[in-house]
Amino acid sequence: MRIQRAILCLTTVMTCGTASVAVAQLRICEWNVTNYSNNLPDSRDAAFRAAIYGQFEGRALAPDVLVCQEFISQASVNAFLSLLNNAPGSPGDWAAGQFVNGNDTDSALFYRTTRVDLLQVATIAVGGPPPNQPRNTMRYLVRPKDYNANAAILAIYSSHMKAGATSEDQARRALEATRIRANAETLNPAYHFMLCGDLNVQTSQEEAYQVLVSSQTNDTGRFFDPISTPGHWNNNCAFQFVHTQDPAGAGGMDDRHDQILMELSLLDGQGLAYIGQPGIPYSTTTWNDANHSYRAWGNDGTSCNSSLRINGNTMVGPVIAQALVTAAANGGHLPVFADFRVPAKIDAPVLIDFGQVALDDLAEQTFTVTNAGDVALWNAAGIDALDYTLSASAGFAVPGGAFVEPPGGAGNLHVVSMDTSTPGPKSGTLTIVSDAPENPQWVISLVGEVLGGVVGDIDGDGDVDQSDLGLLLTAWGTCAGDPGYNPSADLDDSGCIGQGDLGLLLSNFGG
Known part of the structure; x- marks a missing residue:
């Protein structure tokens, strides 16, 4: 290759590359x-x-x-x-x-x-x-x-x-x-x-x-x-x-x-x-x-x-x-x-913590990828640009494509998102594959927690109460594809809102 x-x-x-010449x-x-x-x-x-x-x-x-x-x-x-x-x-x-x-x-x-x-x-x-x-x-x-x-x-x-x-x-x-x-x-x-x-x-x-x-x-x-x-x-x-x-x-x-x-x-x-x-x-x-x-x-x-x-x-x-x-x-x-x-060097965080996020809420964090080549020693023209791509494990997403970061810059700012469609603790990795020989694969640990783990917590506020019952009754009798269907109220995943969903909600009511 x-x-x-x-x-x-x-x-x-x-x-x-270029043919510019610099003393460093x-x-x-x-x-x-x-x-x-x-x-x-x-x-x-x-x-x-x-x-x-x-x-x-x-x-x-x-x-x-x-x-x-x-x-x-x-x-x-x-x-x-x-x-x-x-x-x-x-x-x-x-x-x-x-x-x-x-x-x-x-x-x-x-x-x-x-x-x-x-x-x-x-x-x-x-x-x-x-x-x-x-x-x-x-x-x-x-x-x-x-x-x-x-x-x-x-x-x-x-x-x-x-x-x-x-x-x-x-x-x-x-x-x-x-x-x-x-x-x-x-x-x-x-x-x-x-x-x-x-x-x-x-x-x-x-x-x-x-x-x-x-x-x-x-x-x-x-x-x-x-x-x-x-x-x-x-x-x-x-x-x-x-x-x-x-x-x-x-x-x-x-x-x-x-x-x-x-x-x-x-x-x-x-x-x-x-x-x-x-x-x-x-x-x-x-x-x-x-x-x-x-x-x-x-x-x-x-x-x-x-x-x-x-x-x-x-x-x-x-x-x-x-x-x-x-x-x-x-x-x-x-x-x-x-x-x-001289080759590029890479710098990026090693951990991104999303904290606690409500069910189905938007969960995004920014991070910066920097070309950490020593500009004081080699000057910017004496260091290779950093070429890299991003990938994330299941449950997380990052931008696709190839990226370039010149030496001496402020770094490239990126956004990583976490899937909040299911409750519970989340973990994964974000991998930066680059041409920096010291760290050709830079791995960032991703952690977070999606709240709303109680069955029947349709509004994702952490408990099951009158508000959740109201949302379920509003969608009562609808099925996937119908006007008014609320997938969050389909607690038994049957595709329709009915007696099974009401039973699950009432069993946790007040919790």
Whole structure:
């Protein structure tokens, strides 16, 4: 069902969310930091600080999760963590995942502890000499802060595939891609997953890339390009807005090596989801594509086959652009990021008490369903809308249809009614089925009491007296369908008002 809905979303993208970008949304960034570092402190530290937390026209990279490649050692991870926490403008809440020192340079994960919880670090493939892949492939399980459900867990793969164009190079990339997809197939079906990496592919037709994104017999581990921009990226200025490779080297910006790929359920606009229109290709005329939150940070589309534009850079300005060039170290890479919405949360009462109600009187209570996503943490644009339906057990009724409640609102007001046609205590449940992963079925207990339980209490005032006798005699001799027939006076349920009903009333008269 989840895959089918996501496929529908890709074909009807205008219904699957918006492309608005806000600073408080969950931002995940991919960055090959180019051999960080054999010499600590690294001479590029100031440049990294400026590239990450520098601001231009209100824009800053400022990620919540930073997935990196080309770290040399635990000491280098520690040093990078320190620069993240000490950069001007940093919230100072960064932590690092466990570092695994493998065959070559290695991946590292950094995350903001006030925004994300790190649940697991795993090496899913070990690098080595040919024909093996050269470096370890890592998988990090993270979850937005204050969520507990599996449906809020994101598995992030980090990969630095083999560079080069030989058949052996391509085979080693394909091997790593095969291992990543196979591992994704084993994940808990409720999890989301994505790949952040320096893939070192020059065309979407390369085998490794096709292993990741093509349809196979088992598509549970399939990845998708959220900006729908396949092609031959190398030295092709048609893709100048998505190039990431070589902002500082002599070859210039000419490749889309660095990418973020996502599974289908991250692209359906529901729950934890990419902010953008995944079925629309990235713009070929502007970096400021309103259809996507995905960006190659610093690439304003004016640097095809040349080093990154510094003066006049319309995306990041000259200071950040220079910092990115310096951080790239005579070659290197630009960071890539994408923004995500976190799932909706639900809040509603857990008990509705109708109290005591007279027989056949109207019994209604109102209740409010609220999207309780943390607007202070994520802002309203960073939280999914709450989609839900209502149902009630026998004896109670609620409105039908589907309902939507945006985050940060006052909530939707609904009415639940209780059947008062028979006397006695009443109880039941009202169930709210929603897309809030923490409480997909919110159950409200319903209780109440219908008075008028004495046989012969036709007027429902709790006793049998002259008033009830008068009502029965007024309807005397009538049957169901006749003018003047009073079903409340049909005490023996015979369908007619007669001697049997009078006998029952008199037996309780005065009670």
